[in-house]
Amino acid sequence: MEKLIITACLTGAEVTREQQPNLPLTPDEIAEAAYQCYLAGASMIHVHARDAEGNPTQDYAVYKEIKEKTAAKCNIIFQPSTGGATWHTPEQRMQPIELNPEMATLSMGTCNFADDVFMNTEANIRIFANRMNELGVKPELECFEKGMIDTAVRMAKKGIIKSPMHFDFVLGVPGAMGGELRDLLYMVESIPAGSTWTVAGVGRYQLPLNIAAIMLGGHARTGFEDNIYYKKGEIATSNAQLVERIARISKEMGREVATPDEARAILGLK
Template sequence: MSRKVIVTCALTGAGDTTSRSEHVPVSPAQIAADAIAAARAGASVVHIHVRDIATGQGSRDVALYREVVRQVKESDVDPVINLTAGMGGDLFIDPSNPTVHLPGTDLVSGLERLAHVEELRPEICTIDCGSLNFGEGSQLYISTPDMLREGAARIRELGVKPEMEIFDTGNLWFANVMVEEGLIAPPPLYQLCMGIPYGAPADPGLLKVMVNMLPQGAEWTSFGIGRNQLPWVEHSVRLGGHVRVGLEDNLYLSKGVKATNAQLTERAISIVESMGHTVATPDEAREILKLDKVASA
């Protein structure tokens, strides 16, 4: 049966990708331009990180978010704006002395991670639902149950829909607990993040297991990183989910061919439509996710 599928474009992320592709946007003007281009290509939602203009590294600077959002809202498109609230959880430790925090650490409270959400009140913001060994070496992402409950409660007070980022099955378990505790307004929105070392592997069988763990009435999206990104569009749609693509998670349109955010959006849309479905407009995405009801809660 044909249905409306929400397509999210994740524009830039915070990873060290700017040296690997000239298409990764860095400045607020570049990020906003990519958001607008993705929306013109048909994206329902744009997922926004910001970067320090001088270094290209991920940033929590509220002024940078403010400028990106301003430019998108003043454009001729009106995508659903989804701001990350995951920055501020990075901990690098000395493996021989774990009490020593190494350069690169950016660790603040759950509420401090919401400073830009407090000011800008986007329709959606992310909440990363657990701690994780993040790749090789000694980097950890820290997001404890106490931080999550406090952050989720504040997000709900602000009238913002949390997109619960799920990196492994334990994250999903805890997200379900927050739903049961009434911290998440219905319908809950889950983002199943597959293939990020060392979280859930990009295994379609595991995706099916995780989908089976979702509560009744939930809306969900999933994505795979790197070369799994575009094939994952089909995996997600076949299981009843929405999709996410973009340069945050993948730099290539095909082998050796670097992509833009608009191109990845267009390719995702072509896959969705080839499966007999249609892509939700931003307003249809707002209706599916009941964003107006969150804002008025």
């Protein structure tokens, strides 16, 4: 089995400092959180930027600052979100692709996201994918439903998305697919042979789905974007605390944790 890639999703677009006092918001905070996660075993960060007021922004300059400040500390893989917040326009959302990061997320369809709608029309998916292809950015295909995998497979047949594909199953969002083990297994059994995958479980699904990924040969995303607790009723002290636990359990289960360069090899990053 390949070594485990742990992705730290440090900030997200929805969590607030009121909910999670240790949430990194500024480029300096995010870069420092990235570094702590790197030390704890993460080989990739999934990044959402925030503006000076702490609100979600897809601003190119802010992502650039985060990217550079992180790179100054360690060689962790920088993966910006192109999802942004549900109210961002496609044009806003696309900005961090222009940083030419090694990876960026590409959401593969539209679904309800609690009381909002996360919009990703076919046309926009194509536009995002084409631009990533032009720049050589490998997409992490975010799938909130099984039909989004089907869309990815269909687009791969047309060459819009390159193979081997890397998926991120985001499970447990109210309005999209649940986060039971059988849900994860169904997703895993639906992707083409040769693909790689990560799972992001929302809230109480984060820990069990991360552990299931260890067993199944997938990879794990943990961090405050998806879950702010260490355990029931206990707010996590840092993103790194969550990363550390997954790294420890993975080793306990006999699976080594990948360094950033090992993750690059597994994912075929340039």
